[in-house]
Amino acid sequence: MADARVENTGLQLWGGGTLPYSVSHIKLGMWLFIVSDALTFSALLFGYSYVRIATPDWPTPFHFWPTIVFATLMTAVLLSSSLTMVLAVNAAQRGDRKWTIRWILWTAFFGTAFIVLHGLEWMGLINQGMTLSGNPWGTPLFGATFFGITGMHMFHVFTGVVYLLAIAGGVARKRFHSEHVEVCGLYWHFVDLVWMFVFPLVYLLSVDMGA
């Protein structure tokens, strides 16, 4: 932007009226929130790595079936939701309100499906005796880190679904425009991206590779 160049030299006035970095308040605010939320997850993953390295006999009890297959399915569902979110933003920018709402609802559907699948997986593990404070395979920290990290992520997916429905409602009542959809998309993709760290670190690194 020409404005940005003028800004850098500091010698002239910029035109005034436009935002100096051509990014709206809500988009910038969401990016900043994402940076800060990324640090929350970093701290949790750092804590996980720290206790894992410090524990000599960290258990690796997961098997390809059912855990990894299940988690892969969950990953596929979450990735699909990102695709439908992209389509929703695209529709919003075209000004196609009907398809914007449809794609947002699909995204919310995939998000909900993820939560349901995740809940089923949790139930399975809890039935095997894995809780926050203990598990049959070794150090209790295994269950604590697993539920702590995936629980925090699931909470983000849940708030994301609520956010999506609020945006869909706002678009339907013509209160929100395409930028609101785009900013919501930023959050949704971020939550998806976090899962791309959780999946290898918490699932794939806990697979029983056999003797």
Next chain:
Amino acid sequence: MSDSAHPVVHPAPTTFIRKWVFSTDHKIIGIQYYFLALIAVFTGLALSVLMRLRLAWPAESWPWLEKIFPLGFEGGVMSPEFYLAMLTMHGTIMVFFVLTTAPQGGFGNYFLPIQIGAHDMAFPVLNMLSFWVTFLSMGVMFAAFFVAGGAPISGWTAYAPLSALGEVAGPGLGSGQDLWIISIALFCVASLLGALNFITTVLNMRAKGMSLMKMPLTVWTWFTTAILALLSFPVLLAAGILLLLDRIGGTSFFIPAGLVVSDTVIESSGGSPILWQHLFWFFGHPEVYIAILPGMGVTSQLLATFARKPVFGYHAMVVAIFAIGMLGFFVWGHHMFVSGLSPFSALVFSILTLAIGVPSAIKTFNWLGTLWGGKIRLTTAMLFAIGFVSLFVSGGITGLFLGQTSVDVQLHDTYFPVAHFHMIMGVAAIFGILGATYYWFPKMFGRMLHEGLGKLHFWLTFAGVNAIFIPMHLMGIMGQLRRYAESTEFKFMEPLQPYQEFVTIAVFVTAAAQLLFLVNFFWGMFKGKKATENPWEATTLEWITASPPPHDNFGGRELVVHHGAYEYGVPGAPRDYVMQTDPPLESGK
């Protein structure tokens, strides 16, 4: 995009609730934060006076205090656990609800939008939420005083495993500690909402012509502080969640295996107390700069205004502010030199810590350069700014001692670090807040503070804090250990008792001097001399509008900024100062 590019100025509120309680006006929110900090600072001060009583006269009986605190003063003597509870709450309240809240939430909220020529913050509703979540957080923290067992005793750093175990480890570590963690978690959320609001406002809402390098240094420090808050509070939030899980979820992130406390074997396995220290200090060190950076900005602004000179080395100041802020993220290990850190990483942390001395020295010499040859006006605000420089040097220089591993091993957990961080993070930052109060009070309340009373307040406070903390450095070198409610039981600390009594008397005098400030403050609010638009003949944008400013800050004026923030004594200018919105000079550059 168009409606967020031209945000609609929200209409002035008409009802009492919308105007004074749930206000979205950044000026009201700033004042709300300021009063919250005022309540907090006097609470924290009262707690420290109680602690000093115990330290100076450990065996003395205070029956009248037993009437107020029946559990803490059984038989009239303060119990050691009550002392630790006071210590924890003093630290927590001062760090979070005073040093983080007043400079950033208070003055930052009030003056950042005005100084960049904006009509409000980027997200006014979020701003209101930040304040009310902070308010809730303080309520939860104060509630810890009143639950069974009282306030927690684990210190403001809540070191694990003490903080993670629950009541078995001591009084106050039950519900008191739970409330402490919940309060801090709320505070984290409020701070990061506030931080993203500040950053967005600075980047997006500057008036025409207000390029980054024309921004006052106060804005630069609030901006940098907001970045620090944005990056450090989420880590504390994560740590707090894990600690809460340890306490109520049965996990053991921070509880090691085989721990025995009060003859009780703790059922846990393999967590790490050091992990808490890493997470806490990754937040904790930037937090120090969150407290002090706005004070540096205020000092720069005040020195320039009252020396009638531009800030010496404006660009170097901006770079130094950023350098201090960013280096602050890589030095957390220097709080952990005796925690079993590997000597190699201790060396790295040590070198990085000492490197912060460079930008700090740049700032100090630039302040002195600003004063050099100036036409100095010794107002109360100016005295506090000069006091800030003095305390920044005398408190900062001891940081170089503590930053070296070999010296730190000797001085760790003595009064030396206590004196060091109180001098720089506590008192220097408070001087920044007080300087800002004397300087901006006319703008905020439309009336002047009493200068004579202010100067008396300054001299008593300045002499008082030095009388408190200089002896504490000496005591630390001589081996006085911190956090001990009673040191007379130990032979080697017994000879230091006269120092304890001297410090306690100095605390009484200094604390009493703060009442002068309160009197001045409330007298000034209602009876002070009416303030003009620009009583200090300063250059920045808050001084071109009425005192106090109208709801939209500039009464609908479209501002165009033509000048840097500190153009004092410009040759060829009609007066000795050029306001930022003055038209360009004829003969100008």
